[in-house]
Amino acid sequence: MYLLGFDIGSSSVKAALVEADSRSSIKVVQSPDTEMVIDAPESEWAEQDPEVWWQNVCQATRKLLQSTDINPGDIGGIGISYQMHGLVLVDQHQQVLRPSIIWCDSRAVSIGDQAFADLGAEKCLSHLLNSPGNFTASKLKWVQQNEPEVYQRIDKILLPGDYIAMRLTGEICTTVTGLSEGIFWDFKKNKLADFLIDYYGFDRSVIPEIRPTFSNQGTLKEEVAGLLGLKPGIPVGYRAGDQPNNALALNVLKPGEIAATGGTSGVVFGVVDRPVFDSEVRVNGFAHVNHMAKKPSIGILLCINGAGIQYSWMKHNLAGGKVGYTEMEQLASGVAIGSDGLRVIPFGNGAERMLGNKNPGAQILNLQLNKHSAAHMYRASLEGIAYSFAYGVNILKEMGLAVEVMKVGNDNLFQSAIFSTTVASLLDCEINLVKTTGAVGAAKASGVAAGVYGSIEEAMGDLRVLQQYAASEESDKYRQGYELWKADLEQLLKS
Numbered sequence: 001m002y003l004l005g006f007d008i009g010s011s012s013v014k015a016a017l018v019e020a021d022s023r024s025s026i027k028v029v030q031s032p033d034t035e036m037v038i039d040a041p042e043s044e045w046a047e048q049d050p051e052v053w054w055q056n057v058c059q060a061t062r063k064l065l066q067s068t069d070i071n072p073g074d075i076g077g078i079g080i081s082y083q084m085h086g087l088v089l090v091d092q093h094q095q096v097l098r099p100s101i102i103w104c105d106s107r108a109v110s111i112g113d114q115a116f117a118d119l120g121a122e123k124c125l126s127h128l129l130n131s132p133g134n135f136t137a138s139k140l141k142w143v144q145q146n147e148p149e150v151y152q153r154i155d156k157i158l159l160p161g162d163y164i165a166m167r168l169t170g171e172i173c174t175t176v177t178g179l180s181e182g183i184f185w186d187f188k189k190n191k192l193a194d195f196l197i198d199y200y201g202f203d204r205s206v207i208p209e210i211r212p213t214f215s216n217q218g219t220l221k222e223e224v225a226g227l228l229g230l231k232p233g234i235p236v237g238y239r240a241g242d243q244p245n246n247a248l249a250l251n252v253l254k255p256g257e258i259a260a261t262g263g264t265s266g267v268v269f270g271v272v273d274r275p276v277f278d279s280e281v282r283v284n285g286f287a288h289v290n291h292m293a294k295k296p297s298i299g300i301l302l303c304i305n306g307a308g309i310q311y312s313w314m315k316h317n318l319a320g321g322k323v324g325y326t327e328m329e330q331l332a333s334g335v336a337i338g339s340d341g342l343r344v345i346p347f348g349n350g351a352e353r354m355l356g357n358k359n360p361g362a363q364i365l366n367l368q369l370n371k372h373s374a375a376h377m378y379r380a381s382l383e384g385i386a387y388s389f390a391y392g393v394n395i396l397k398e399m400g401l402a403v404e405v406m407k408v409g410n411d412n413l414f415q416s417a418i419f420s421t422t423v424a425s426l427l428d429c430e431i432n433l434v435k436t437t438g439a440v441g442a443a444k445a446s447g448v449a450a451g452v453y454g455s456i457e458e459a460m461g462d463l464r465v466l467q468q469y470a471a472s473e474e475s476d477k478y479r480q481g482y483e484l485w486k487a488d489l490e491q492l493l494k495s
Helices: 050-066 109-119 121-128 136-146 160-169 176-181 194-200 222-228 242-249 308-318 325-333 374-398 417-427 438-449 456-460 475-494
Strands: 002-008 013-019 024-031 075-082 088-090 156-158 236-241 257-262 266-272 284-287 298-304 343-346 362-365 405-409 430-434 465-469
Touching: 002 050, 002 160, 002 438, 013 050, 013 438, 024 050, 024 438, 050 160, 050 222, 075 160, 075 242, 075 438, 088 160, 109 121, 109 136, 109 194, 121 194, 136 194, 156 160, 160 236, 176 236, 176 284, 236 242, 236 438, 242 257, 242 266, 242 298, 242 438, 242 456, 257 374, 266 374, 298 374, 308 325, 308 374, 325 374, 325 417, 343 374, 343 475, 362 475, 374 417, 374 475, 405 417, 417 430, 417 465, 417 475, 438 456
Parallel strands: 002 075, 075 236, 257 405, 405 430
Antiparallel strands: 002 013, 013 024, 088 156, 257 266, 266 298, 284 298, 343 362, 430 465
16 A cells, blocks of 8 residues: 655645555655745735645646556555645635735734734733734734625635645545644634634634544545546545644654754744743744644744755855855865854844844854855854754743754755754754655655554654764864854844
């Protein structure tokens, strides 16, 4: 038997096939080959047509089947990972009413801020674990206020993964994990957040039926199966937002474990066994994929906007695109820890939530023209990004998260030994570089609902660690560099 997983991103759709018995990945493909378009009708808006996601699901599935020679009749489950916090609106005929307002759209910030002020910080944080902020519920309020004719036609509101599941099965449902990321879930009462729904003036009928994250969430329709080249009746057994799913794919399910990515932005997802919140709202808490009312599992999400984009800027502007990341790493490794006093503040990709929504910009500090070279810049950039990760994880530590093991995918900044060793040394933790992807994790997760695996842990328990990093024997030097960097940052934040 094989399992099929989709990862619905804002840039592409990935599809993966996993052989169920061996839990090995057979193939991962993506569609389109170039990035999907994000529309910005106005400044700070970001929208996508859900039909584009669907067409790329179809194309990726056919591409996957054509490149593997497997019998489509042997696929026994489908799992879905998706971009978080988006809003899709459908009418009673399951027709989309307007483009999806996606995760990076900022139009609802003031709406969420006003709700936080009116309802009170204690109420919101203790029940929702978050400010209503710029999340799905606030985006729906924006539609109600600004597009009343659209709002009146809404039958159901969906997250991007709910929409793809609807297209596959014809059934509309959602999950507690999804509702929590949309800020519709009350963790104190273990039910819909009635107080926020009432404050915003929503009709509860727009919320889809709730089903467990690992469960039969509908089966593949016959007419859709023909489009995809699959057999009808395959169960959709799992769906979750991309960051909880990434943690699942890395087998990060227990308190004290952390999943991280270091792409354009950096994300750290730590697991705790009780609902907790940050009084300064620098991080967000959502129901993890294995969350249950009697056995809470909360994912604390830290996002750093200015991460890999800083190093990419160095590559394209300082190196002129003529030097690759491998050569940049080699050059940087010839520079001493601390980059001979050169320091880089890696922000500059928008306001940083962990910095109180301030944007200090990217900064190059203490540059000595008779001492520092391009190699120093490369190392200082990697160190600066690593320092920002440590700064953020220390917020998680303040919330009671015990950082013991950090698991990361093999497709981002953590491939850099300089970067990974710096993080491990500052946090005194082990970093495991693991071979997996979100689509592979979603595929395996569908096997839990299909009864192929007896537990989530069994489904994810065969991960192959490609590289391990530990704290350096010279950790004191890393900490000295971090303290200087932290002092620079705090001075910038005061200005």
